[in-house]
Amino acid sequence: MAIGQQSVPMRWTAGPLDIARRQKEKDFTPEIAEGLRKWLDPSLLASLQGTPVNCLVVSWASGLPTDAEQQQALQPLLQKGRQAGLDFVGLVEGPADKTAAVAAARSAGLSAVAMEAVPPGNLGIPVIAWAKSGQALWGAASPVLGVSDGLWPGVPQEKTPTGGPTNLPWVDSNGALLAMAQALAPGKPVWIFVNPPLQAKLTVENYLLTVADTAAYGGRWVISLDDQMRAGLAAKTAQAAAAWKKVTDLLAFFEQNKASGTYQRMGRLAVMSNFSEPDRVFGEDALNMLPRLREPFRVISRTHALAASFDGLQGILYVDQEPPDSKLRQKLIAFVKAGGTLFVPSKWPDPEGSQIQLSSAEAYLLFNVRALGKGRLAVAREDKPDSYFTCMDVQNILSHRGDPARLYNGASMNYFYQASAQGRQGVIHVLNYSRRPGSDNALIYLKTPYRSARFVSPEIPSPVALQWAPQTSPYEGGGAELSLPRFSVYGAVQMET
Amino acid sequence: MKNHFTRREWLAGTGAAAGCLLLRPSLSFAATPLSNPAPSLAAKAPSGRVTVGRCKDYGSDLLPTLEKMLDQLGGLSKLVKGKTVAVKVNFIGVRWQRLGNATMEDTFWSHPNMIAATVHLLGKAGARQIRVLEGPWSTAETLEEVMLSQDWRPEDILRAAPNVEFENTNYLGRGKKYSRFMVPGGGLVFPGYDLNHSYEDCDVFVSLAKLKEHAVTGVTLSMKNIYGTTPITIYGEGAGIDEPAIRPQGGRGGVFHAGRRAPSKSAPQQIDPSFSKDQGVRLPRIVAELNAARPAHLAIIDGIRTATGAETNYGSRPQAAVNPGVIIAGTNTVATDGVAMSIMGFNPLADRGTPPFTGADSTLRFGEELGVGLRDPARNEVVGVPIAQALFDFAAVRERILREAKKT
Numbered sequence: 001m002a003i004g005q006q007s008v009p010m011r012w013t014a015g016p017l018d019i020a021r022r023q024k025e026k027d028f029t030p031e032i033a034e035g036l037r038k039w040l041d042p043s044l045l046a047s048l049q050g051t052p053v054n055c056l057v058v059s060w061a062s063g064l065p066t067d068a069e070q071q072q073a074l075q076p077l078l079q080k081g082r083q084a085g086l087d088f089v090g091l092v093e094g095p096a097d098k099t100a101a102v103a104a105a106r107s108a109g110l111s112a113v114a115m116e117a118v119p120p121g122n123l124g125i126p127v128i129a130w131a132k133s134g135q136a137l138w139g140a141a142s143p144v145l146g147v148s149d150g151l152w153p154g155v156p157q158e159k160t161p162t163g164g165p166t167n168l169p170w171v172d173s174n175g176a177l178l179a180m181a182q183a184l185a186p187g188k189p190v191w192i193f194v195n196p197p198l199q200a201k202l203t204v205e206n207y208l209l210t211v212a213d214t215a216a217y218g219g220r221w222v223i224s225l226d227d228q229m230r231a232g233l234a235a236k237t238a239q240a241a242a243a244w245k246k247v248t249d250l251l252a253f254f255e256q257n258k259a260s261g262t263y264q265r266m267g268r269l270a271v272m273s274n275f276s277e278p279d280r281v282f283g284e285d286a287l288n289m290l291p292r293l294r295e296p297f298r299v300i301s302r303t304h305a306l307a308a309s310f311d312g313l314q315g316i317l318y319v320d321q322e323p324p325d326s327k328l329r330q331k332l333i334a335f336v337k338a339g340g341t342l343f344v345p346s347k348w349p350d351p352e353g354s355q356i357q358l359s360s361a362e363a364y365l366l367f368n369v370r371a372l373g374k375g376r377l378a379v380a381r382e383d384k385p386d387s388y389f390t391c392m393d394v395q396n397i398l399s400h401r402g403d404p405a406r407l408y409n410g411a412s413m414n415y416f417y418q419a420s421a422q423g424r425q426g427v428i429h430v431l432n433y434s435r436r437p438g439s440d441n442a443l444i445y446l447k448t449p450y451r452s453a454r455f456v457s458p459e460i461p462s463p464v465a466l467q468w469a470p471q472t473s474p475y476e477g478g479g480a481e482l483s484l485p486r487f488s489v490y491g492a493v494q495m496e497t
Numbered sequence: 498m499k500n501h502f503t504r505r506e507w508l509a510g511t512g513a514a515a516g517c518l519l520l521r522p523s524l525s526f527a528a529t530p531l532s533n534p535a536p537s538l539a540a541k542a543p544s545g546r547v548t549v550g551r552c553k554d555y556g557s558d559l560l561p562t563l564e565k566m567l568d569q570l571g572g573l574s575k576l577v578k579g580k581t582v583a584v585k586v587n588f589i590g591v592r593w594q595r596l597g598n599a600t601m602e603d604t605f606w607s608h609p610n611m612i613a614a615t616v617h618l619l620g621k622a623g624a625r626q627i628r629v630l631e632g633p634w635s636t637a638e639t640l641e642e643v644m645l646s647q648d649w650r651p652e653d654i655l656r657a658a659p660n661v662e663f664e665n666t667n668y669l670g671r672g673k674k675y676s677r678f679m680v681p682g683g684g685l686v687f688p689g690y691d692l693n694h695s696y697e698d699c700d701v702f703v704s705l706a707k708l709k710e711h712a713v714t715g716v717t718l719s720m721k722n723i724y725g726t727t728p729i730t731i732y733g734e735g736a737g738i739d740e741p742a743i744r745p746q747g748g749r750g751g752v753f754h755a756g757r758r759a760p761s762k763s764a765p766q767q768i769d770p771s772f773s774k775d776q777g778v779r780l781p782r783i784v785a786e787l788n789a790a791r792p793a794h795l796a797i798i799d800g801i802r803t804a805t806g807a808e809t810n811y812g813s814r815p816q817a818a819v820n821p822g823v824i825i826a827g828t829n830t831v832a833t834d835g836v837a838m839s840i841m842g843f844n845p846l847a848d849r850g851t852p853p854f855t856g857a858d859s860t861l862r863f864g865e866e867l868g869v870g871l872r873d874p875a876r877n878e879v880v881g882v883p884i885a886q887a888l889f890d891f892a893a894v895r896e897r898i899l900r901e902a903k904k905t
Contacts, residue, residue: 168591294593361664361671364637364744389744396638400645408595409810439812440597445648469598479648483598 001087003055003112003126003143005189008251009089010048010223012056013230014039014077017070021062027199032227038234040073042080047233047241049084051248052255056081057222060090060113061101071104078108087111089128102127114146128191133177134280138184145185150174150192150221153213154206155412155433168292168411171433175414176287178217179265180275183299190219196226204243205435205488208250208458212490215254216429217416218261223247250490253458257492260427263418267296268312268402269394273319274302283319285387291414295395296405306331315341315398317390323349337373343394346380353377366393408443408481415444426450426495430484437486449480450495457491466493538682538789538868545832545870546570548881549840552801553822555610559801563614566826569880573622576701576794581626582619583699585793586612587707587722588633590809592646599818601647604804607705609649611799611824613657615705620658627658630695632667632725635733637744640665666693667729667745675728675741677765678790681868685782686772689790691741691764692726696791704793704830708800708821708837710891712807712814713754713776714784714860715853716841718834719796719827720869721808721860723787724780727753731761738762753783777849777857785863788830792869796833798825800840805894815898821889823882831861831870832877842890845872852892 001007019033038044048054058074061067078088090108092101092115102123105113114128118140129137130146138145151172174192181190192214196202207229214221225233232240269290273283290297300308302320305328310316316335318324324332333352336342344351353372358365366385367378378397380390405428407415412434419426428444453466468480484491548569552562567573586607595601602608612629619627633643640663641651655661664670672694679689696702706722714721727749730736734747739762751757754776759766773779800823806816823840827833835845838861843852848859861872871877874884 168593359671360673361639364668392636392638396642400642403646406593406646408593409597411591411594440595440810443595443598481598 001054001085001111003087003089003128007055007087007144007189007220008052008255009055009057009191009220010053011193011195011225012039012058012077013224015059015070015073016066017059017062017064020064020066021059025198031231035227035231035234039230040077041234042077044234045077045081045084045086047244048086052251053223053248054085055087055089055111057089057091057114059093060105060110061092061096061098063093063095063097067096067101071108075108078110082109089114091115091130112143116148118142130193133284134277136181138181138188142188144189144191145181146191146193146222147177147181148193150177150194150214152194152197152206153209153431153433154435170292171412171414173288173291173414173431173433174213174219174221175217175291175416175431176284178214178219179287179299180284182218183301183304184275186301186304191222192219193222193224195224198226200226202226202228203435204246207243207247208489209431209433209435211247211250211254212431213433215251216431216490216492223251250458257456260418260425260429260492260494263420263425263427265296265298266312266404266417266419266426267298268314268404269295269297269398270300270308270310270313270316271297271319272300272302272305272316275319279320282384282387286317286319286391289388289391291416293391293395294407295391296415296417302328310335310340313340314402315343315394317343317394318345318348321345321347323347333372333377336375336377339374341376341378341398343367343378343390343397344380346383346385348377348379351377351379365397366390367397369397402447403445404447406445408445409438409440410442412438413442424497428493428495430487430491430493432487432489432491436488441486442484444482444484444493445479446482447479451497453482453493453495455482455484455491455493457485457487459487459489459491460485463494539866542831542865542868542871543829544877545827545829546878546880547825547827547833547836547874549836549879549884549887550824550826551822551882551887552824553820555608555801559610560614560617563611563797563824563826564618566824566881567618567622570795570826570828573618576622577619578623579625580700581628581698582624582701582703583628583630583695584612584615584619584703584705585722585726586629586631586705587725588631588640588643589717589725590634592634592643594810596804596810596816596818599802599804602649603802604818605707605709605809606647607707608799608801609644609654611797611801612705613654615703615797616654616661617657619703620661624658624660624701626660626662628695628699629654629661629663630666630693630726632665632693632727632729632745635667635729635745635747637665637668639663664693664695666695666726667733668743669693669728669730669741670695672698675731675764678787679765680786680790682789684768684786685863685867686767686779687760687765687783687786688768689765690727690787691731691760692791693728696726701795702791702793703795703797705797706799708798708803708823708825708841709808710806710841710853712811714780714857715855716834716838716843716860717808718798718837719793719830720788720834720864721784723791723793723830724749724753724784726787726791731764734758736761753779755779781858781860782863784860785867785869788864788869789867793830794828796825796827796830798833798837800824800837800889805891806898815895815902817894817898819889819891819894821887823887823889827877829870831864831872832874833870834861834864835870835872835877836874836879836884838872839874839884840887840889842888842892845874 353370676697711717729745
């Protein structure tokens with residue numbers, strides 16, 4: 001099978017190269033080396049039978065003396081795996097001789113290699129562009145894009161209590177990266193490489209969250225097991241087998257619920273950028289901050305913005321320091337004149353419209369606001385504004401009066417909302433980064449409720465029908481709420497008109 | 498990704514530990530420093546008049562009930578006619594964290610109908626201008642925006658009387674400078690406080706609070722409501738070191754609860770830098786100081802619908818949304834809180850070690866010692882519905898929840 005959308009990858013850490021790499025770590029023990037040797041045993045491939053995992057990523061070349069030994073040692077595994085219908089991707093890292101590594105991979109029958117710098121020309125084997133998120137080759141002609149520095153998701157557990165000034169705890173998530181990737185490389189599978197933190201005491205929920213934090217956002221985590229889990233599976237312990245089953249059941253769950261992968265993200269705000277330097281950090285920060293402010297958003301690549309629909313948007317945060325070309329500027333200004341609010345950097349040349357005199361109580365705002373047609377053009381006052389305060393001010397200027405969706409009682413949760421092209425179906429994905437059920441049921445509010453709603457989660461045996469409760473607050477009206485069953489890691493509300 | 502110092506990383510490193518602190522009430526029984534620098538103030542503490550009314554919900558009975566109660570206090574006109582009235586409401590905590598399905602206004606926040614009714618009656622009594630004030634958690638958003646985030650209609654409050662406006666007092670707001678309020682007698686922890694101009698630019702000050710317990714101070718009523726007058730730009734985690742920050746960031750826990758950091762140097766500093774770090778020692782004194790420095794002329798406590806167990810949703814505590822159906826109003830915050838505590842089933846003369854003050858000193862005691870008012874209902878004039886008829890036993894609700902939790 002060709003590497004692509006259908007591939008469900010797993011990092012198969014085994015052999016001399018991985019041992020050599022781990023020997024550099026301070027926690028290295030002979031037991032770890034033994035575990036890595038054991039995972040060369042083709043019989044362990046039995047743990048993949050009946051699971052969605054169909055592609056194994058193996059260490060192939062690192063420019064170390066052990067490269068050839070590694071490639072040789074993998075042969076039985078490759079042979080057995082191919083017989084079982086598995087694809088293999090060889091990871092080529094560091095100062096490895098890429099030409100030799102590719103030749104060896106072809107000769108060994110690998111399905112692809114993954115490497116950071118993709119050599120030009122046809123190498124006779126698919127190459128997965130594999131890079132840090134900041135250097136990702138979003139336009140690469142690669143069957144899959146690999147991001148080598150994904151985040152291990154969760155609530156960071158530093159020594160001191162952490163959290164944003166929202167008083168919601170901070171969460172580490174790959175959601176921003178994947179939202180960005182989908183805008184910059186639409187339709188392209190994105191693999192997130194992130195290993196479990198060394199020396200951490202992991203529970204199965206850690207794995208489940210990492211699967212969900214990538215799959216829900218349309219990406220793939222290249223499953224990577226810690227030493228303990230690998231040892232447990234090699235020893236066929238019941239505990240490890242049960243944990244592994246939960247992980248693969250969750251993979252299967254996402255495979256079965258892939259329909260929403262084609263849905264569009266919903267939000268009244270769009271973040272528009274090419275997410276390239278010098279704007280990448282600010283843009284990615286904004287995508288991280290907005291969920292913590294409970295502001296649903298979509299992402300529009302500046303390159304693709306002329307073709308993008310602005311329907312349903314109330315605001316656009318134009319991130320890039322480089323002004324848009326004249327056609328895009330015309331489109332953006334037309335959006336404002338029709339009633340939208342456009343937020344632009346301080347360097348926006350010759351701002352259109354007329355300055356609105358803000359009250360002294362609004363002096364803190366990071367934007368000067370200009371009236372233009374029925375809408376507003378908000379021009380940043382500073383060249384390098386704080387990303388969190390920028391997002392707060394964007395939300396404040398847009399006003400909560402138009403909130404399309406909200407999440408209550410999910411301090412450690414993020415959510416995002418998608419709808420089908422015709423709007424007949426919608427889904428709200430909710431991820432729980434605390435990895436344990438909350439003390440209160442999370443509540444989802446929608447300004448425009450659907451006719452029916454049900455809650456699905458791999459943690460419950462069958463979907464649960466949900467009842468809309470009209471907002472009883474005596475006030476804005478129109479919205480309704482759903483009370484979600486409690487869950488540890490992931491749940492989704494599937495809705496239909 | 499890691500070669501940049503992202504905002505996310507910055508937040509993770511320095512963020513509002515205050516919020517986390519708030520979630521960890523002290524359970525210590527540290528010795529209470531006895532420190533009343535001005536015992537003569539206690540002798541001058543005025544008695545007050547407090548009224549109790551029954552009202553089952555926020556519907557049509559609310560306005561006549563509240564009007565009758567305020568008449569029982571002597572009528573609003575004498576107090577507010579031709580005056581600028583500031584009404585400090587209560588929008589505590591994180592707005593996205595409810596108690597189960599219950600809305601914020603039915604549990605932890607001042608209810609919009611209660612605010613609107615109060616505003617309406619102030620307008621009817623001839624108030625020249627009515628300013629609704631609050632410093633909601635860590636934000637410079639307008640109060641309209643905070644209300645809209647809960648689907649309220651701020652227009653209902655703005656139109657409840659002529660000349661109504663809102664101000665978020667977490668920062669400088671519409672003022673040109675902060676106003677300084679000194680604590681009579683020199684203070685217990687701080688000699689004074691710098692507040693948003695709104696607390697000075699008013700003739701009458703009203704504390705419109707909610708009837709609640711508090712994880713640290715035992716109860717949070719009309720006295721504790723005034724704690725929220727302190728601007729985050731000076732007393733928050735992200736306050737400026739020398740001068741106030743431009744915009745609020747973080748909570749007040751670092752300065753007030755834990756004494757972990759000082760307020761901006763532009764404001765009065767702690768009298769004794771080595772003063773206790775025990776929030777159960779600090780908070781009651783600070784709250785009392787604020788009440789003495791910026792006394793309220795009128796206290797109104799919304800106990801129609803509220804929550805037991807704590808001032809906001811802590812998740813791990815036995816809490817419930819309840820419907821005591823009661824309003825308490827009075828002419829000073831200490832007297833009003835004393836009656837409110839009695840209605841909640843607590844002894845207003847209790848102190849550290851006795852519920853609800855299991856981990857803190859009594860805020861009411863310090864209020865009395867600083868001359869704000871008298872906490873013993875017997876030393877005040879209590880009118881309206883007798884306390885016994887309005888009793889709603891908060892501790893019993895907690896015990897019931899714990900019993901039911903044990904069963905399951």
